[in-house]
Amino acid sequence: MSLLTGLPDDLPWTRQQAFLLLDGATISDLPARLKQISPSVSTYALYDQPPFAALRDLSPLLVAIERADEPLARFFLQHAAQEWGVLLFSCAPMHSVGEHLCKLLSVELPAGQSALLRLADAAVVHALYASGDQRLFGPLTCVVTADCVNDAWHIHRLRQAECPVLPVPYCLNPEQNAALDQVDRRRALLDLDTHLLKHFPRFHVGETLIQRWPTLQQMETQASALGLSSRSGLFNFANLLALLDSRDIAQHPQIHHLFHTPSLQSPGERIALAVDVAQRWASQRQRP
Structure with missing residues (x-):
């Protein structure tokens, strides 16, 4: 039986707010699908700002969820093996989490060029957070990604009481760049x-x-x-x-x-x- 059919046990559901970050470029009509699943859903579109506003229909969407057994969480879990979403935990409100994630939409490569990151892609997020750079967390305390190749979940946790400030633009180090390649x-x-x-x-x-x-x-x-x-x-x-x-x-x-x-x-x-x-x-x- 696949490990991706159930979420990991040791996640802070009762202590922190859970969020899903879902890929609007991969899931067709994502806002409409979310409304079908949960009519009262509230979302934060990461592309709802310059210079991405023209791509808003394809934006990654941040969604707050309360429980692992609610419809939106089940929707995420049913498609976990497709890796087009990430589960996040934070003690901060949605807009603070969204503002932090927006800082990571565009990063700087080691050679100095700018690059866009697919922040709702589980493999991209795992490659980024596996570096251990605590500045990536901002208001986040836990980042959970599915890995369909190894049939496993990856959990990245904030290890410091206070998160160091994230520089903008964030500069990838050579190891992160190689991991994203x-x-x-x-x-x-x-x-x-x-x-x-x-x-x-x-x-x-x-x-x-x-x-x-x-x-x-x-x-x-x-x-x-x-x-x-x-x-x-x-x-x-x-x-x-x-x-x-x-x-x-x-x-x-x-x-x-x-x-x-x-x-x-x-x-x-x-x-x-x-x-x-x-x-x-x-x-x-x-x-x-």
């Missing part, structure tokens, strides 16, 4: 898992994501070794293996030759040609 890589593998389950279910076997994850990582390693470092290159390589019904292109000399013979073609051009060849072979196999 890994979140992008992880998201690509999650999308690849969904793609393969939809289009090649007989090839992409394993009842749970945990069981399928090593295969996804292996595909990424193999694709990278062939110079296929982009998302499209990874997906095309996975399509190739599925069409060949093989985990190793070395078993197919013609395909192997395409990648290991000197050529003016780029890796992307080679994988496109290889997929075309594999599609023709797959079509021939299916003919009576």
